[in-house]
Amino acid sequence: MTSAEPNPIRVLLVEDHDMVAEALQLALDRADGITVVGRARSRAEAVADAGEHEPDVVLLDRRLADGDALGILAELGETGARVLVLTGDATPSVAVQVAKAGGAGLLLKSSQLGVLESAVRDVAAGGVVFDPELLPEIFDRLTGRAPARGAELTARERETLDLLAEGATTEEIGERLGVSRNTTRNHVQRVLEKLGARSKLEAVAVARREGLIG
Known part of the structure; x- marks a missing residue:
């Protein structure tokens, strides 16, 4: 059998x-x-x-x-x-x-x-x-021993990152978020610093790689 x-x-x-x-x-x-x-x-x-x-x-x-x-x-x-x-x-x-x-x-x-x-x-x-x-x-x-890249982004910085991924300019981001040009520049700069990026394009690329944006 x-x-x-x-x-x-x-x-x-x-x-x-x-x-x-x-x-x-x-x-x-x-x-x-x-x-x-x-x-x-x-x-x-x-x-x-x-x-x-x-x-x-x-x-x-x-x-x-x-x-x-x-x-x-x-x-x-x-x-x-x-x-x-x-x-x-x-x-x-x-x-x-x-x-x-x-x-x-x-x-x-x-x-x-x-x-x-x-x-x-x-x-x-x-x-x-x-x-x-x-x-x-x-x-x-x-286990929390190593934080994920971008884990320290604030809610407003994440909004800024999402808009960068859409291709929005600094002026457009400021208008969408309802903040001044200087404040927008500060948000963008902090996003770049926290993602270890040297440019907006690099920040978006890093965010996609890390799964922060779709």
């Missing part, structure tokens, strides 16, 4: 770029014991499809057309699926956000397909997958 074949690992792809999604699906469907049960293109579709298809693993692109996908990690986790996030820039700050929201791992989009397959298997088996080089800083941030 032969033993029954184990059930395949059911994967839901959440990716809004067709070529990337097709490549991922092809690679995973070719892997033994893994099957792609569906594909979502937005955050809303991801949550609905996770409830419908009951995947073991959700392979989630961090940046979707309708926003930062980290915002739905908790909802996806409530379906019983384990979530592996794909990102173009795996920073300690983003990794901490994934871990805090209950995600099972963070993987670079540039990873080889064999690494992706292995990560899916590890996550399905109950493991977690984070770049070993990130783990010490992830631990320090989760």
